[in-house]
Amino acid sequence: MDFYISWSHSDARFSDYFEYCPTLVSAVNRNKNVFKKLTNYPSKLIIDSGAVYYSRKGRNKLKEIFEMQLSLIESMPETTPIKIVHLDEPLLNRNTLSERYESVERTLFNALEHMNLFERNGLDKNVSLMGVIQGFDFPSIKYSIHELKKMGYKHFGLGSMLDKSPKEQIEYITYVSNIVGPENLHIFGVTGLEQIKEMASLGVESFDSSRPSMAAVYFQIMYSEPFRTYLISSTRVNKTQEKIDKPLSCDCPICIVNPDEIINTTHRSFTKKRSIHNYYHLVKEIEKIKSSVEIC
Template sequence: MQFYVGWSHSDALFSDYYSDCPTLVSAVSDNQGTLKRFKNKPNKLIIDCGSVFYVKQQKRPTLKHVFEIQRSLIDECPNTSSIRLVHFDEPMFNKTSLSDQYYAMERTLYNAYEYLKVVSEEKLPVNVSTMGVIQGFDRASVHYSANELKKMGYRFFGIGSLLAKNQKQQIEFIKYAIEAVGAENLHVFGVTGITQMAEMVRMRVASFDSTRPTMAAAYYQVFYSNPFRTYVISASRAKPQSDRLGEPLYCECPVCKENPQDMFIPSPRPYMRLRSIHNYYHLVKTIEKMKVGTEREEVV
């Protein structure tokens, strides 16, 4: 299972620190032109349509406009990067009635179909492919959505709208999607819980993305692994939901090798970026340990 770190224009340049760092970026105006900052471009990239951002706006951009931003981001990457483009979907976060949920699913499928028409008019590089977004509100609707995407020609899929669900529901919906498209063809959008990550490893999900390293850093949190744990840096004024830590523990991440005290400085933003680089290192180590544990279970 591959972990894609969610990235935006003001975040740390993760792949400059880690050569193998799959990245997800949204096709929003603030991100346009920003991949040029990377000395080492991400070797694997998912470019989504920024649906979670746009759904909060009064006016949404046209499909063509969003695709043009995606295309500009592609042009900033070498042809050695493996890139997947995601069509515009209709998130179900704020959909409570069955009719609204059904409309969101159908609207997502309509966008998926129209998106392929736009893509077909362009000559995309061979390293670029498309991903269909599965939106559903129960097992039957998840299967229906996935099967409709298959008919359109999608071969790789992402399951969306999991953020508003609890841990148990998230795992259930991931299983529904696996039943429909296979774990090897599935990406899970925006799941951050350690328990869910462990389950996805056991289910052999192809990939998932999370902004957890950056979000935790923004709230003055630092990760450590083996076992995975979270601390709030003592110098911050944040109300601790985790234990406080005043001095760095032993760590071999790029930040700690240089100067571990830097990430214990609450602000300004450059210090937050250093914390996120450190957090990424320990989250990846934790995921890798989960993989090893799963492989051992299978051997036994």
């Protein structure tokens, strides 16, 4: 199971610190030159459509999105596995049944258009398409999968999970995994360890999360063995979370140089270093979860 760091132009350059660093990036304007800044390219890529961004902008130019996705991967080596995701219509704020059906149908329409553009462009073998499974209940999800398969999709991504409880998320992941096969399934935007454990035991192909960066922005420092998160005590954030004022012993690429940097809250450059440190520990925890599942 691969963990993709959900990444944008303003985040730390994870792939410059970690050799194996699958990355998810959105095809939005501000990310346009994002890979040109890197010394090492990510080992695997998912190019998302930037659905939330485009729905906010009130525009739906599928060809424009597709071209942006192509320009992002232009400089990538032909050996990098890349998956391109079509535009989906978020279900959030769709309250009536007919509004929801409309979203599902529009997402399927986008999937078909993207497949047409993809086939017309005759891309290299390392590039494939990912269909976004959408639905508001099990039958609509099943329908969505059925239609995507008919269009020729072989890789699938499940999104729109943020409004669901961890228990519901696990139910949906298990349901979808049983239909499409866990080896063909990516889960978008996962934050909880509980869900990660379940996905590992199902054998889900991959998931993405921005948690290392988000935690860093909120002055949180992660450690593994055992996995825990502390709040930097010098900040005024009034959480009940346990606080620390000194960095603990750590072998991450930042702390082996200067551990005090991860606890520094004076500049954005330290936030980025904190996110590198957090990534290191989250990856360690994910690896531990994976190996404990394999032993079972």
